[in-house]
Amino acid sequence: QQQVKQSPQSLIxxxxxxxxxxxxxxxxxxxxxxxxxxxxxxxxxxxxxxRPDVSEKKEGRFTISFNKSAKQFSxxxxxxxxGDSATYFCAxxxxxxxAGNKLTFGGGTRxxxxx
Amino acid sequence: xxxxxxxxxxxxxxxxxxxxxxxDPISGHVSLFWYQQALGQGPEFLTYFQNEAQxxxxxxxxxxxxxxxPEGSVSxxxxxxxxxxxxxxxxxxxxxxxxxxxxFGSGTRLTVV
Numbered sequence: 108q109q110q111v112k113q114s115p116q117s118l119i120x121x122x123x124x125x126x127x128x129x130x131x132x133x134x135x136x137x138x139x140x141x142x143x144x145x146x147x148x149x150x151x152x153x154x155x156x157x158r159p160d161v162s163e164k165k166e167g168r169f170t171i172s173f174n175k176s177a178k179q180f181s182x183x184x185x186x187x188x189x190g191d192s193a194t195y196f197c198a199x200x201x202x203x204x205x206a207g208n209k210l211t212f213g214g215g216t217r218x219x220x221x222x
Numbered sequence: 223x224x225x226x227x228x229x230x231x232x233x234x235x236x237x238x239x240x241x242x243x244x245x246d247p248i249s250g251h252v253s254l255f256w257y258q259q260a261l262g263q264g265p266e267f268l269t270y271f272q273n274e275a276q277x278x279x280x281x282x283x284x285x286x287x288x289x290x291x292p293e294g295s296v297s298x299x300x301x302x303x304x305x306x307x308x309x310x311x312x313x314x315x316x317x318x319x320x321x322x323x324x325x326f327g328s329g330t331r332l333t334v335v
Contacts, residue, residue: 113264141323150226150313150326151265196264209255209278212264 110134111199113213121221126184128216130197133178137199139208142171142182145194145215154195155182158202187220194218224248226327228314234333235304243299243330247316254297255324256289257313265313271297272319304334 113130120126132140138159143151157164157171157180164171170183184191194217198210227246235241247254252273257265258281267281273294282289286305291297301308311331317324 111264143326148328150315150328152326153323156323198264209267209270209281210257210265212266215262215264 110211111197111213113197113216115216116214117217117219119219119221120187122187122189124187124220126182126187126191126218126220128182128195128197128218129179130181130213131177131179132199132211134199134201134211135178136201137211139200139202140171140173140180141198141200141210142169143196143198143212145196151196184218187218189220189222192218192220226314226316226325228312228327228330230330231328232331232333234335237304237306237334239304240300240302241304241332243301243312243332245297245299245314245316245327247295247297247314248325249295250318251316251325252294252319253317253324254291255315255317256297256299257315257326258283259311259313259329261310268299268312301332304332306334308332309334 141156142154145151155166168185173180194215197213200208200210229244254271256268259265269289270278271291286302288300311329313329315324315326
């Protein structure tokens, strides 16, 4: 059962453009929604995260938009740079689950920023 | 250490062999997770430790998979009688006790031939 669906699978954007990645979740008990960035041969690295009590969170060029009623959230990368070329994963978890906040990941989006 | 360290970085095993993958978490991190990442896919949860206690092993795909963290620091993921479908990157992550994001290691790429 795929509890977190991510789209698109890949996207190409020109330098300076905006990259938009979307995720939808099914489990309404999820209350923590992070985005991870992964480069080849490396583990995922936390980029930015949001809790469902806010609709938007911005950190530098990265913004998460969250729509609780639609059970959807998205990542916007503003002024995309070639160094942003990587695979991005959305994820979700239940923060206060007794057995740790295990993450359910989306399938990933491979982003290529062309100079 | 400064980050989560995993060894070996690459492992090639013949089908039927047993393998052991090691994870050194960030010093003082109470929580430790193992994930499996198939090629082109997102990581999938395998198991979770809080100190030395294995609190959740619901993601282990079969009884050939076994994990331990006997002293609450270093953890080992063991796979017995490896099969081709076990080929994947095995990621370890650790976090301080409680909520929030955690730090992943670079993973061990296991190839079963």
